[in-house]
Amino acid sequence: xxxxxxxxxxxxxxxxxxxxxxxxxxxxxxxxxxxxxxxxxxxxxxxxxxxxxxxxxxxxxxxxxxxxxxxxxxxxxxxxxxxxxxxxxxxxxxxxxxxxxxxxxxxxxxxxxxxxxxxxxxxxxxxxxxxxxxxxxxxxxxxxxxxxxxxxxxxxxxxxxxxxxxxxxxxxxxxxxxxxxxxxxxxxxxxxxxxxxxxxxxxxxxxxxxxxxxxxxxxxxxxxxxxxxxxxxxxxxxxxxxxxxxxxxxxxxxxxxxxxxxxxxxxxxxxxxxxxxxxxxxxxxxxxxxxxxxxxxxxxxxxxxxxxxxxxxxxxxxxxxxxxxxxxxxxxxxxxxxxxxxxxxxxxxxxxxxxxxxxxxxxxxxxxxxxxxxxxxxxxxxxxxxxxxxxxxxxxxxxxxxxxxxxxxxxxxxxxxxxxxxxxxxxxxxxxxxxxxxxxxxxxxxxxxxxxxxxxxxxxxxxxxxxxxxxxxxxx
Numbered sequence: 001x002x003x004x005x006x007x008x009x010x011x012x013x014x015x016x017x018x019x020x021x022x023x024x025x026x027x028x029x030x031x032x033x034x035x036x037x038x039x040x041x042x043x044x045x046x047x048x049x050x051x052x053x054x055x056x057x058x059x060x061x062x063x064x065x066x067x068x069x070x071x072x073x074x075x076x077x078x079x080x081x082x083x084x085x086x087x088x089x090x091x092x093x094x095x096x097x098x099x100x101x102x103x104x105x106x107x108x109x110x111x112x113x114x115x116x117x118x119x120x121x122x123x124x125x126x127x128x129x130x131x132x133x134x135x136x137x138x139x140x141x142x143x144x145x146x147x148x149x150x151x152x153x154x155x156x157x158x159x160x161x162x163x164x165x166x167x168x169x170x171x172x173x174x175x176x177x178x179x180x181x182x183x184x185x186x187x188x189x190x191x192x193x194x195x196x197x198x199x200x201x202x203x204x205x206x207x208x209x210x211x212x213x214x215x216x217x218x219x220x221x222x223x224x225x226x227x228x229x230x231x232x233x234x235x236x237x238x239x240x241x242x243x244x245x246x247x248x249x250x251x252x253x254x255x256x257x258x259x260x261x262x263x264x265x266x267x268x269x270x271x272x273x274x275x276x277x278x279x280x281x282x283x284x285x286x287x288x289x290x291x292x293x294x295x296x297x298x299x300x301x302x303x304x305x306x307x308x309x310x311x312x313x314x315x316x317x318x319x320x321x322x323x324x325x326x327x328x329x330x331x332x333x334x335x336x337x338x339x340x341x342x343x344x345x346x347x348x349x350x351x352x353x354x355x356x357x358x359x360x361x362x363x364x365x366x367x368x369x370x371x372x373x374x375x376x377x378x379x380x381x382x383x384x385x386x387x388x389x390x391x392x393x394x395x396x397x398x399x400x401x402x403x404x405x406x407x408x409x410x411x412x413x414x415x416x417x418x419x420x421x422x423x424x425x426x427x428x429x430x431x432x433x434x435x436x437x438x439x440x441x442x443x444x445x446x447x448x449x450x451x452x453x454x455x456x457x458x459x460x461x462x463x464x465x466x467x468x469x470x471x472x473x474x475x476x
Contacts, residue, residue, distance in 0.1 A: 017147065024066070028065060028067065040069070040077050041062050041069060041077065041080070042076045045082045046081070046083050046090045047082075047090060047117070047118065049234065049272070051084055053236060054082055054116075055080075058082065065152075073101065073104065074104055076111065077110065077112065079112070080115075081098065082117040083115060083116065083118060085117075085125070085202050098115070098133045105135045113135060113136045114152075114155075116145065118202070118203075118206035120140060120165050121141045122377070124377065130161065137161060138161070139164070140165060142207055144165075184425060184455055185234070186234070188221055188234070188235055190212065190271075191213060191237040192207060192210070193209045195242070196277075197313060198302075199312055199381040200312060200373065200376065202379055205378055210242065214247065215255075226264075226265040231266070231267040231455065232266075232268040232423055234269075235256075235260075237273070239275040239278060240273065241253055241280070242275065252280070253283055253286075257271075258289070258290060261293065269294065270294050272298040273300060276300070276301060276320065276324055277316045284331050287332055294441070295336065296335065296338070296440065297335060298337075298340075299339055301341070302314060302341060303345060305352035306319075308345050311346070312342075312381075325362075325363050337365050338367040340368075340369045340370075341369070341370050342373050343372050343373065343393055343400055344373040344393030344396060346381055353396050360400070360403060360407065364407050367442075368404045372393050372394065375387075408467065409467045412468075412469075413465045416465050417461065420460055420462060421459055422437035422457070423457050424453045424455065424458055425454070430469075431446060433448070434446045434447060435447055444470065446471050447472045447474060448473070460472035460473065
């Protein structure tokens with residue numbers, strides 16, 4: 001079979017990966033016969049739901065190879081760091097954890113250490129790992145995750161660090177086994193990559209250009225998840241609103257939502273992230289029409305100043321954004337909106353910041369993910385001259401967070417004595433004696449109830465609204 005370039009994926013490649021999985025399984029069985037110990041792995045994930053889902057695929061392949069999951073790095077035979085490069089703190093954590101493994105590996109030289117994910121798509125990061133972290137065995141990127149079984153086999157036969165990072169994306173690979181982290185709730189990628197090139201963002205350089213999965217493949221995956229116990233599915237993409245643009249068949253994200261809404265047994269359907277520039281009237285109609293689509297949208301606006309939005313290459317204005325919000329609220333009156341905001345983007349003045357506060361005050365978001373701008377090497381914003389000083393960034397950030405907390409608290413107070421429907425997910429993280437779940441608007445609710453309610457949709461009366469969650473009681 002002729003290959004046009006090194007990044008093209010053929011059917012033979014996929015078949016070979018199954019053979020490598022089987023080869024590793026046989027190797028692990030032989031090791032077990034000698035030692036009576038099952039090989040163990042741990043995948044440490046940084047970043048977004050995309051990375052979480054990639055880690056589920058790595059776990060699926062590893063379990064098919066005969067590995068068993070552990071949460072103990074010291075006792076693991078294979079440690080994988082699935083990395084994120086969106087925030088500097090995540091990168092620093094990766095380097096710190098890699099350094100900490102050096103002595104552990106000295107005591108266990110057979111341990112395999114692998115690093116993958118978005119950080120590895122940056123050449124300077126790979127070079128740093130080669131020079132400073134020579135105890136790492138395997139480095140691979142986001143575009144060739146499907147080749148992990150082959151790479152692992154090759155590591156077993158090599159004494160040197162193996163680096164295999166593809167510079168560009170290939171076709172979408174279907175059928176990679178996954179171990180779902182959450183039984184009732186599942187993530188499903190509907191597309192990969194991004195075409196927007198926001199000037200602060202490294203994602204298009206690490207995840208590649210936009211590619212949409214076929215509708216039939218998505219429907220099959222969601223149907224299988226539902227048949228295996230999932231009640232709620234979240235559709236993932238860097239910009240789900242532009243789904244379908246790379247497919248031969250003319251299809252929109254609204255069309256996909258309507259198709260998935262037909263699946264029997266699916267209780268709830270969510271999606272993220274939704275780029276404002278591609279929010280069409282048809283998509284708003286689909287959200288309103290589909291009874292399984294939850295009344296919640298994550299709708300990042302990043303900044304309220306038209307000047308800053310232009311510098312960010314967001315391709316919409318403050319007025320465009322507010323108009324879209326009005327349309328959403330008109331068609332879906334009980335919708336909750338969450339967003340992302342960056343404070344201190346290069347060139348941001350006090351007037352620009354006040355524009356951001358104005359959007360927060362007008363929209364009144366249910367939750368906001370706030371970020372202080374940090375330079376990401378390789379992005380256009382890193383080269384901009386008017387970088388805002390750290391003191392000003394933090395002062396504006398604190399003012400923003402204070403106002404956001406006031407609004408979120410006020411919104412939560414409005415839930416007093418309301419009856420809401422929640423999907424019960426399991427024990428509360430803050431009080432193990434209670435259960436927790438989320439409303440269709442993605443509000444976290446804690447309540448006292450029997451464990452038999454886990455997995456069910458129940459009605460809860462809110463008796464104690466808090467700043468970031470709600471306490472309630474079951475209505476029998």
